[in-house]
Amino acid sequence: MEKVFINSIGSISAQKTFDNKVFLEEITTYEDNVIPAIEPNYKDFIPPAAARRMAKGIKMGVVAAKIAMEEANLSNVDAIITGTGMGCVRDSEKFVTAILDNQEQFLTPTSFIQSTHNTVAGQIALGIGCKGYNFTYVHSSISFESALIDALMQLQTKEAENILVGGVDESGEHTNTIHKLIQHIKLEKINTNKLLQSNTEGAVFGEGANFFVLSNNKQNSCYAQILGVKTFNTLPISKLTANLEGFLKDNNLSVDDIDVLISGNNGDLNFDNYYLELTQGLFNNTQQVYYKHLSGEFNTASSFGFWLGAKILKTQHIPSEIALNSIKSKGFGTVLLYNQYRGKNHSFTLLRQC
């Protein structure tokens, strides 16, 4: 089986992450329950006429993909695999609103076309002329990990050499409004630095796009090696530790081998106990970081966690703002990510220094 490497990254998030030369040197703090992505000047990446037609999700995805492609010094890839929970949800909202408000009359196709979940993957393929394998996974908080599993399978078996993988979600006004009604979004505005102390239901929603060139051919730009990814549709809290130990064992590792745990805590009173089970249990003596106070919660927020893991391994640095405990590892060789959303769709991802 071939080894699989993260050769490059591209990130657009609620932090200024689109410049690969820096690593969270300047943190943007928010006092809100929905936080927006900080967008680059799109004109630097795509022709203005094209950008005007694109939904925000498409722009974020296309540009994050472009940043990753450039860093890997590639003009094409063998496959494009994306994950998105909601696709271009603003266009879905626009089209539903138009149907309802105008009684199914005077509609134009643009928002319908863009609302299709695979639009971002299709637009990237169009942009670079990639006729290869093109897939989109749309399964809540494991959308991105499903894309990773697919890519790993093709790279490990040498079916492909370079695969562009990414997670992208944009936030939509109506969707946010109704998620506040059911308290999936916190009712109160909360400061970035106090997310985990909120003690209330729901999360702070965000948006973003994180893309990566994965390859079985390690380049100089390499960030990390991917050792394994595993997802579970359900997992009772009582089975979490045992399943994680099993996953580590499958990769010939034990808890002591993990230098950093990247934990997906989102400050939801009802579901953060899954994370506590690990941070206060199995990984009590391991250095821990969290990130959803910086990125917000969205279906592909874990792709920001993945970006973070890659950055930590490459720079051997952990910004103080993401520390979840005070333990400091001597060096960062192996990183474990754990994520779930509302107690469902759990994922374990293992990265190693390359």
Add this chain to the structure above:
Amino acid sequence: MSKGVAITGMGIISAIGNNVAENYRSLLEGRTGISQISKIDTLHKDSIMVGEIEFNNGQLEEKLGLSPNNNYSRTALLGAVAAKEAIANAKITDIKAYRTGLISSTSVGGMDMTEKYYYDYLESGDNRRYIEGHHAGDSTEKIAEQLGIDQSLVTTISTACSSAANAIMFGARLIKTGQLDRVIVGGADCLSKFTINGFKTLMILSDTYSTPFDENRKGLNLGEAAAYLVLESEMLVKKENKKVLGYVAGYGNANDAFHQTASSENGDGATLSMEKALAVAGLKPKDVDYINAHGTATGNNDLSEGRAIIRVFGEEVPEFSSTKAYTGHTLAAAGAIEAVYAILSLQNNIIYPNLNFKTPMKEFALTPETTLKEKVLNTVLSNSLGFGGNCSTLIFSKNP
């Protein structure tokens, strides 16, 4: 090349039947499921024809034994009914006995409920339980729950009209690489105002019965459906002495990289996906006995797909037909619907007629089968092509 992946069960619900047996009977009798729409109150009801499933939501809920305060979208209801038939057909009694996953697919997901309660959510708490059911993965989660699949690999693919073909492809690869012993694969999509109006704005809906591959085709009929296959590893099949219905012998996925919604005139993507699938199956074009074409009856698809078929098969195009005139275009589910039909073809050595065909297209000399035909079939190729340039081909075979 490596061996095919065994198919040991299948289930389906569509406009031409509520299970595999009913679907097959309709196919043999040439009975279309296309009619005027009755279950959605749309402005376009007199100007479109659709493939609608006879059961209403209440009847489907009853079939599944759901409580009245459930939050199943119609997509989830249809998916659960078809997936349960597939499990029963594969004679699976203990779903947890082997590492079992579920790969489903959908394009509309829970949009039927979202468009129904969009403004109501803001006014009243009565239907807010459906908010969680909007996202595309929700129907998959519910199907997993209905089947008792937990603590496992369960995910959803959405690549427009090629979705279910891609779910079958991904599932087959998970079995081949030994990541799962058994996987339920397929897709579900219900009708919604969202898709009806979306396709209406693209001006590709026919106001009458669709006529795939006909010179005078006027566009597609939308349909709703769900279908699932059970794929099992060689080890499991041997150990349990399972009856095998057929094999997924080959698969190919490519992107047309031409236009967001239209296919290239020469069918680059479809050509590539067929070539890849043949290579994976280790077959030559002449080994294919029947093509179940995507054949949506839009001007663009049938021309592009027809040209791609000629590019791959040259002068010797095997018998082909589109079954979309029976079921309508069932979007994300189409690849799974037609996978079930392909397996029935192999089992019964039957080629289905391409209903409503009269006049060959002027661009090429391709004529689909117009009557039911008996032929010894060992290999059936099935295409699914979609928005975003997504092109997928599956090859099913009688033997491993």
